[in-house]
Amino acid sequence: MNRISEPFLQRLAARVGLGSPLHKLRGGVHPEGRKDLSADPPIRVLPLPERLFVPMQQHIGAPARHLVSVGETVKKGQLLAASQGMVSAPVHAPTSGRISAIGDFPGPHPSGLQMPTLTLEADGNETWFEADIPADPFALSPEEVATRVGAAGIVGLGGAAFPAAVKLHLSRRSEVRTLIMNGGECEPYLTCDDRLMRERAQQIVEGIRLIAHATGASKILVGIEDNKPEAIAAMQAAAKATVVQVIAVPAMYPMGSEKQMIQVLTGQEVPAGGRAADIGVLVHNVGTAYAVQQALCLGRPLVSRIVTVSGGAIMAPCNLEAPIGALAADLVRACGGLRIDAARLVLGGPMMGTQLSNLDVPLVKGSSGVLALTSAEVEQTRPGPCIRCSSCVRACPMGLLPLEMAARIRVGDPAGAVDWGLKDCIACGSCSYVCPSHIPLVHYFNHAKGDLAARERLKMKNEATKKLADERSERMARIVREREEAARLRAAKKAAADAAKKAVAVAAAAAAKEKELA
Amino acid sequence: MIAALLSLTLLGLALGLGLGYAAIRLKVEGNPLVEELEAMLPGSQCGQCGFPGCTGAAMALAEGSAPITLCPPGGRPLIEALAAKLGVEADISALADSGPQVAEVLEDLCIGCTKCYKVCPTDAIMGAAKQIHMVFREACTACGKCVDVCPTEATRMIPLPATLQTWYWSKPEVAA
Structure with a gap:
């Protein structure tokens, strides 16, 4: 099918009532879903933990700057830390209580490094902060909606945690026409979006319409994988009589990735190195739409989220509505604790999530799941040599050649991997999943991307220090010059003074002589 | 046969003259490689390489009288960049790179x-x-x-x- 005929076919299909036909996707894998573990029980609210640990960096971009001090009492939803910089998000109090400490605490980061964190001791009253709620959020200007979304600390809840308001402001500038709501949830085990769509479809649709209002998008598509029939039915019922179209997409990993969802729904491909906005599309997660609705209609900032607690080692897997800053251990305890020792603990999904060394790590805005996997669920095999079977090539949803990129990175040539398209890798892990030699391909790519970024930083630092060195040597030369100048001036002054003294002496001598003569 | 010989001889002469003229007319003052190398070095004039500042080190590098591993502050990335620039192989496996x-x-x-x-x-x-x-x-x-x-x-x-x-x-x- 070539490019000219495609829109024509779409129009034709729309005219004969076929709706928008789905487009083919390249690559992808079909990992075992294991969603049945946690999909059935309804969402429960996590019993409020005694202490919450709220990290300042829960989003992509600059960390937030805290505004409260130790000992201060705060109300639920009160602003704790303000965003700083262009790409950043504020942080609000997940419950009412007292700030008991401000300091470093292990964060949900693969490095296990500590991050600046506020410790909040809950008073158990859950008193909400007085918020101003607009009478009709749809009467607000699009800019005002985007600003309120930013002030509510809303970030992408699909996992990447990119500040939502930045995307909204940007999409207005780049004239987005199509809004895609991502209900793909392709990661195995995770069912938080599924449960949210089943139980709170009305609020999600309202949030979607608010996002559409903020961006000016005229076409609104919701893509949901066809392994969630209840969620599709609930969303379709809620979206009836609105412009929101709910579309079932085939279940496949990584369907929930932004670029893949765009491709399957619109047939358009995001250009290499580009953003979705470049082709007039904006993608948000359905959970983000729910958060937007809560913020604009109820004045509630993002202080809690739905988290899937699942895995073979969990006693009773389910979805919990948990405040930000609750420890993963609190969530596991609320699900009956561990049945057996877990072979691996993961925050997020098993394909792209962060491996945890222990459960004493706080939940952040982007955490979609807490998984405790048994050794039967985790394949732990030593990697073998590449047999060039090209399974990874067939699996790559971006059409890259993972084996070629990894070969270059292995010999210490990440720049060579860039020539093979490393910058377009979305780190979905499909290649590692299918590799029969168990080569950690995506680990290679993550390493190389970090390595390249570090080199870039070093280059910038070198340029900066070179400038400093130049300025210093210039300053040193100026100081020497000034000193010489001053010495010369002093010498000249001294010479002049000497000369004057001499002249006076000569004059005096002459006068004395004259007197004598007279 | 004679036409081919003649034309090739003439061509050779013409090109040779052209090149000879260009060598005199477009002569480059100094070695541009030194400047390029100096731009790659950290420029902090620390003197750890044993040369008087980064210019001296760049001159020695251009001559080939100094190893490309001479600059400790530049570290491994600089060695790789210099190896690519000068077209020489560097054995950095033995180099204990303690990182930044x-x-x-x-x-x-x-x-x-x-x-x-x-x-x-x-x-x-x-x-x-x-x-x-x-x-x-x-x-x-x-x-x-x-x-x-x-x-x-x-x-x-x-x-x-x-x-x-x-x-x-x-x-x-x-x-x-």
Whole structure:
């Protein structure tokens, strides 16, 4: 099918009532879903933990700057830390209580490094902060909606945690026409979006319409994988009589990735190195739409989220509505604790999530799941040599050649991997999943991307220090010059003074002589 | 046959003359390679390579009289860049690369003598007489000059600690 005929076919299909036909996707894998573990029980609210640990960096971009001090009492939803910089998000109090400490605490980061964190001791009253709620959020200007979304600390809840308001402001500038709501949830085990769509479809649709209002998008598509029939039915019922179209997409990993969802729904491909906005599309997660609705209609900032607690080692897997800053251990305890020792603990999904060394790590805005996997669920095999079977090539949803990129990175040539398209890798892990030699391909790519970024930083630092060195040597030369100048001036002054003294002496001598003569 | 010989001879003569003229007319003053190499070096004139500043080092590199591993502050990335620029192979496997380093002032030992900040080529150390000095990590090139002059061994080089902004995945172990 070539490019000219495609829109024509779409129009034709729309005219004969076929709706928008789905487009083919390249690559992808079909990992075992294991969603049945946690999909059935309804969402429960996590019993409020005694202490919450709220990290300042829960989003992509600059960390937030805290505004409260130790000992201060705060109300639920009160602003704790303000965003700083262009790409950043504020942080609000997940419950009412007292700030008991401000300091470093292990964060949900693969490095296990500590991050600046506020410790909040809950008073158990859950008193909400007085918020101003607009009478009709749809009467607000699009800019005002985007600003309120930013002030509510809303970030992408699909996992990447990119500040939502930045995307909204940007999409207005780049004239987005199509809004895609991502209900793909392709990661195995995770069912938080599924449960949210089943139980709170009305609020999600309202949030979607608010996002559409903020961006000016005229076409609104919701893509949901066809392994969630209840969620599709609930969303379709809620979206009836609105412009929101709910579309079932085939279940496949990584369907929930932004670029893949765009491709399957619109047939358009995001250009290499580009953003979705470049082709007039904006993608948000359905959970983000729910958060937007809560913020604009109820004045509630993002202080809690739905988290899937699942895995073979969990006693009773389910979805919990948990405040930000609750420890993963609190969530596991609320699900009956561990049945057996877990072979691996993961925050997020098993394909792209962060491996945890222990459960004493706080939940952040982007955490979609807490998984405790048994050794039967985790394949732990030593990697073998590449047999060039090209399974990874067939699996790559971006059409890259993972084996070629990894070969270059292995010999210490990440720049060579860039020539093979490393910058377009979305780190979905499909290649590692299918590799029969168990080569950690995506680990290679993550390493190389970090390595390249570090080199870039070093280059910038070198340029900066070179400038400093130049300025210093210039300053040193100026100081020497000034000193010489001053010495010369002093010498000249001294010479002049000497000369004057001499002249006076000569004059005096002459006068004395004259007197004598007279 | 004669036409071919003639035309080739004429062509050779014409090109040779052209090249000869160009060699005189478009003669390059100095070695442009030196300038390019100097731009690649850190430029902090620390002198750890044994040459008087980065210009001297760049001249020696261009001549081929100095190894491309001469610059400690440049580290492994610089060696790789120089190897690519000069088209030489560098055996860096034996090179113990301790990774990026940065100077640190031990506050217990610092007597505020101001020697280190006077000698720092990038103004990366701040301090005043009888005050404890400190290092701006963003400006430090790890040249080590401050370590040499410190009378109380209060300055030392430490590996640059990873932060959330700079940490990245280590290289996976290669299959056995």
